Structures are given as structure tokens and as C-alpha cells.
Amino acid sequence: MTRRHVTGDRGTTVTSPDPRRTEIEAAASRWAVRLGGAPLSDAERRSLSAWLAESRDHRAAFEHAEAVLSELSRIGRAAKASPRRVVIRRRTRLYRLAAAAAVLLALTTGLLWVRDPLVMLAADFQSATGEARLVRLTDGSEVELSPASAIAVHFTGAERGIELLAGEAVFTVAPLGDGEARPFVVEANGARARALGTQFAVERVATGARVVVLEHRVEVAAPGGAEGGRVVLAPGQSVRYDRDGGLKAVAAADIGEATAWRDGYLVFDRIPLGEVADKLGRYRHGRIVIADSALASRQVSGVFRTSELDTALDVITRELGARTVSVFPLVTVVY
Known part of the structure; x- marks a missing residue:
């Protein structure tokens, strides 16, 4: 890149x-x-x-x-x-x-x-302009940050929390079991994506966020909208969240297009x-x-x-x- x-x-x-x-x-x-x-x-x-x-x-x-x-x-x-x-x-x-x-x-x-200086201060991991970055988390999960993206890690005893502060990322989640019982949750601009499988992408935009599922399933929750505030996505499905309009209808997604930045x-x-x-x-x-x-x-x-x-x-x-x-x-x- x-x-x-x-x-x-x-x-x-x-x-x-x-x-x-x-x-x-x-x-x-x-x-x-x-x-x-x-x-x-x-x-x-x-x-x-x-x-x-x-x-x-x-x-x-x-x-x-x-x-x-x-x-x-x-x-x-x-x-x-x-x-x-x-x-x-x-x-x-x-x-x-x-x-x-x-x-x-x-x-x-x-x-x-x-780049927002407050985001830069809050981030635990970030990528530079024009450069992608692979981050390996302590639980074995991996995060592929697109250029100029940032995350904050909030792992607690109850939840493996990630906040997407800027940009977009692909999350490959270490599965439950073998001593790991905490759910893996990504928050972006008010929307929360909870992994029920292994791989999904989240993009933060000015007015909300978009979630695309690459493998298995992801539960997305956000205030209001057409879907009643909660949906479960299958592979090849996506949903957008808008702060003003809430959660939008589930839509088909081209996984190759959604993650084309990796190529x-x-x-x-x-x-x-x-x-x-x-x-x-x-x-x-x-x-x-x-x-x-x-x-x-x-x-x-x-x-x-x-x-x-x-x-x-x-x-x-x-x-x-x-x-x-x-x-x-x-x-x-x-x-």
C-alpha cells in the first residue's frame, strides 16, 4: 500500500x-x-x-x-x-x-x-497512513488494521472488549473453550458486534458503523432501527448502524469487496x-x-x-x- x-x-x-x-x-x-x-x-x-x-x-x-x-x-x-x-x-x-x-x-x-489526537492518545494499537498492521492479542485473537485505523483493548474478567476508534479492521477471534469463556465484543460508534464464530470485519464511519461477517456468525446490537436493535448475521451478510436512524436492515455483502483493501x-x-x-x-x-x-x-x-x-x-x-x-x-x- x-x-x-x-x-x-x-x-x-x-x-x-x-x-x-x-x-x-x-x-x-x-x-x-x-x-x-x-x-x-x-x-x-x-x-x-x-x-x-x-x-x-x-x-x-x-x-x-x-x-x-x-x-x-x-x-x-x-x-x-x-x-x-x-x-x-x-x-x-x-x-x-x-x-x-x-x-x-x-x-x-x-x-x-x-488524525484525531484524542484517538491517538486512547489507542492501544494503531496503523499509519497507507500502511496495514497485524496485531496479535493476548488471547490469541488477531486484528488486521487497515491504514490509519486504531483500536483500544478492554479485556476484563467478564469480556474481551475491543473498541474500534478509527478506520476498519478484520477480526479473527480465538474460540471459546480451553479455559476461555469470555465473549469477544467489538464496539464502534455505539454498535456492538459479539462474535459467535471466528472472523468478521467492522468499519467505523462518521455517522455509525458497518459489520460484515466472513465466517460463522456475529450478533450485532445497537440502539433502535429497523431490526429492533439486535440481529444475528451469517457469512456473507452485513448490517449498518447509523446514530440517527439506528440499526438498518440486514443486507447481502460481497466479502471480497468488503475486504479488498487487504489485497x-x-x-x-x-x-x-x-x-x-x-x-x-x-x-x-x-x-x-x-x-x-x-x-x-x-x-x-x-x-x-x-x-x-x-x-x-x-x-x-x-x-x-x-x-x-x-x-x-x-x-x-x-x-
């Missing part, structure tokens, strides 16, 4: 930006955002004046950042008023303008946190773009931000190699009639 730094349809190699210019533009963006908040203190005013006086590059970057912040505000107002008719002015400067807007968006919303592929079958972006973000550095909820709800289908996900994002956005702007390696905005 190594990552190639490519962009566009021609496979052009991405080069790293000039560190000094990147630092200046980031500082200018921070000052522009700060000026849009509470009034500056005396110390901040002196600091800004000194920074601007250091170089003409500082002042030019600051003026550009202020213009971009104003333009981003205009785009946001226009999107609310008429989402289909948003136009970015000065198209000859589209890339630089939109890229700077992406940085400002990330700075103002905290979206540069690709270096991602398979999407009518999956919302927002969820697709979250999954792509586990395999590539930098945050993927969807500009509005309507776009995030658009459905995506396709099969993509995990080694070519920069190209995959280009393909997806082109098929949806959307665009992307990026500030490598921080953020890509889809709008």
Missing part, C-alpha cells in the same frame, strides 16, 4: 514546494484569519507590523491572503444562495486563489488534523462521497475536505488501486462534475 506522488491524468511527478515560500504563505494566512476574529492586542499589532516590515514578500503574501479570505467568504455566501451558480472571480488566478482558500478553510476549521484495492458501490473521502484519506497524506453537504452526499461507485489514489480522486471528481484544489501536503478541497 505504498503511495505514489502523482497528480492528474498524465502521471506527472509532484515536487515539494519551496519551504520558505510555504512558511511565508502559511504565516500570512494565519494573520489574515486572525484579523477576521477578535481585535488584535497591542502585542499582536506590534508583531504583525514587524513581520510585514521584514520583507516585501511578507506584505505581498498578506495582501493576497486577505483577498483570498474575502473571496472565500463571497463563495460561501453565493453557495448558500445558489449552489449551482458559484463562480470564482479572476479565473486566470484560479489555482493559486483556490489553493490559498483551501489553506484558510483548513486553518479556520481545524481540518489540518488528519490493495478499494471498492465503492453507491457510497456517499463524504464517506469515500474519509476512506481515501487513510491511504494518502493530507486531508480531503468536501465543500458542501450536497456534494458530500453524491454517490460513488468504482474499483481503485490503493497505490494510485491521487489519480482515483481525479477520476471521481471528474465523474461527479466537481473540481479539486490542493495545497501539498496539507489539504485537498473538493468543490
Whole structure:
């Protein structure tokens, strides 16, 4: 699951930006955002004046950042008023303008946190971006973590508990017997999957979780929903849980598709773009931000190699009639 730094349809190699210019533009963006908040203190005013006086590059970057912040505000107002008719002015400067807007968006919303620091602190085991990891637990069970995934282990005298904090994983459970009587339970976003057999997969998504059974059976319990809050899944079956709508109806699942990431592929079958972006973000550095909820709800289908996900994002956005702007390696905005 190594990552190639490519962009566009021609496979052009991405080069790293000039560190000094990147630092200046980031500082200018921070000052522009700060000026849009509470009034500056005396110390901040002196600091800004000194920074601007250091170089003409500082002042030019600051003026550009202020213009971009104003333009981003205009785009946001226009999107609310008429989402289909948003136009970015000065198209000859589209890339630089939109890229700077992406940085400002990330700075103002905290979206540069690709990995949740609270999850990282709570995790007993986690995998890095773009890298899968096999974990062997003390009871003999195994957990295959997909990239950028994390679990916390809560083994007690009564239960072998696992909390899936981020991402997805395949669990191969050591069976009961031979002195092991504790049930094996995985919790993810409010849903609890209790192993009645040996192997199943759990994926945590923003609004809930999905459980797919590979072998034997798994009991899934969650508040509310069409199934009365509890179902037992057989091999090749899946169920989704949504925090707002509860447990959904049991559905057939293609096991090969559900675990394709183990073989270096991602398979999407009518999956919302927002969820697709979250999954792509586990395999590539930098945050993927969807500009509005309507776009995030658009459905995506396709099969993509995990080694070519920069190209995959280009393909997806082109098929949806959307665009992307990026500030490598921080953020890509889809709008």
C-alpha cells in the first residue's frame, strides 16, 4: 500500500514546494484569519507590523491572503444562495486563489488534523497512513488494521472488549473453550458486534458503523432501527448502524469487496462521497475536505488501486462534475 506522488491524468511527478515560500504563505494566512476574529492586542499589532516590515514578500503574501479570505467568504455566501451558480472571480488566478482558500478553510476549521489526537492518545494499537498492521492479542485473537485505523483493548474478567476508534479492521477471534469463556465484543460508534464464530470485519464511519461477517456468525446490537436493535448475521451478510436512524436492515455483502483493501484495492458501490473521502484519506497524506453537504452526499461507485489514489480522486471528481484544489501536503478541497 505504498503511495505514489502523482497528480492528474498524465502521471506527472509532484515536487515539494519551496519551504520558505510555504512558511511565508502559511504565516500570512494565519494573520489574515486572525484579523477576521477578535481585535488584535497591542502585542499582536506590534508583531504583525514587524513581520510585514521584514520583507516585501511578507506584505505581498498578506495582501493576497486577505483577498483570498474575502473571496472565500463571497463563495460561501453565493453557495448558500445558489449552489449551482458559484463562480470564482479572476479565473486566470484560479489555482493559486483556490489553493490559498483551501489553506484558510483548513486553518479556520481545524481540518489540518488528519488524525484525531484524542484517538491517538486512547489507542492501544494503531496503523499509519497507507500502511496495514497485524496485531496479535493476548488471547490469541488477531486484528488486521487497515491504514490509519486504531483500536483500544478492554479485556476484563467478564469480556474481551475491543473498541474500534478509527478506520476498519478484520477480526479473527480465538474460540471459546480451553479455559476461555469470555465473549469477544467489538464496539464502534455505539454498535456492538459479539462474535459467535471466528472472523468478521467492522468499519467505523462518521455517522455509525458497518459489520460484515466472513465466517460463522456475529450478533450485532445497537440502539433502535429497523431490526429492533439486535440481529444475528451469517457469512456473507452485513448490517449498518447509523446514530440517527439506528440499526438498518440486514443486507447481502460481497466479502471480497468488503475486504479488498487487504489485497490493495478499494471498492465503492453507491457510497456517499463524504464517506469515500474519509476512506481515501487513510491511504494518502493530507486531508480531503468536501465543500458542501450536497456534494458530500453524491454517490460513488468504482474499483481503485490503493497505490494510485491521487489519480482515483481525479477520476471521481471528474465523474461527479466537481473540481479539486490542493495545497501539498496539507489539504485537498473538493468543490
